[in-house]
Amino acid sequence: MKRLALGIIVALLLSSFAAAEEKRPIKLSPKDKCPVCGMFVTKYPDWVAQIIFRDGSYAVFDGAKDLFKYYFNLKKYNPAKRSEEIASLYVMDYYGLTLIDGFRAFYVMGSNIYGPMGRELIPTTKEEEAKEFLRDHAGKRILKFKEITPELVRSLD
Numbered sequence: 003m004k005r006l007a008l009g010i011i012v013a014l015l016l017s018s019f020a021a022a023e024e025k026r027p028i029k030l031s032p033k034d035k036c037p038v039c040g041m042f043v044t045k046y047p048d049w050v051a052q053i054i055f056r057d058g059s060y061a062v063f064d065g066a067k068d069l070f071k072y073y074f075n076l077k078k079y080n081p082a083k084r085s086e087e088i089a090s091l092y093v094m095d096y097y098g099l100t101l102i103d104g105f106r107a108f109y110v111m112g113s114n115i116y117g118p119m120g121r122e123l124i125p126t127t128k129e130e131e132a133k134e135f136l137r138d139h140a141g142k143r144i145l146k147f148k149e150i151t152p153e154l155v156r157s158l159d
Contacts, residue, residue, distance in 0.1 A: 108132035112142025
């Protein structure tokens, strides 16, 4: 019985540490600018993306494409940070218009839907939605986070 109780306590502690790592999306201010292009992100609420660091600092973007540009070149955009310091990454789900976990999202590339900065990676929560979007909007590929490369992002410009 003591072992079971100890096991439960350890499991609860570990899950609380994991939950503490993830940071919730931040509430945007009208003054928030994309560090990649300089645009005010609140003008494009359907495209917002966010990176939140463990220390609570953050960067917000006017689309997933600029988020990836920043992510792949932190040295240029935020030399004081490293990718290991990222606690959470959020992108706007195309269909639900809610911020979703960018590490788990499905991204459609090469569609006929353009974001504030032109050609864009279109995030969806579910693979089925990504497939539907691909069919409906002449998309070329569905990608997971780890499949997106700096070269791929540059090809969107």
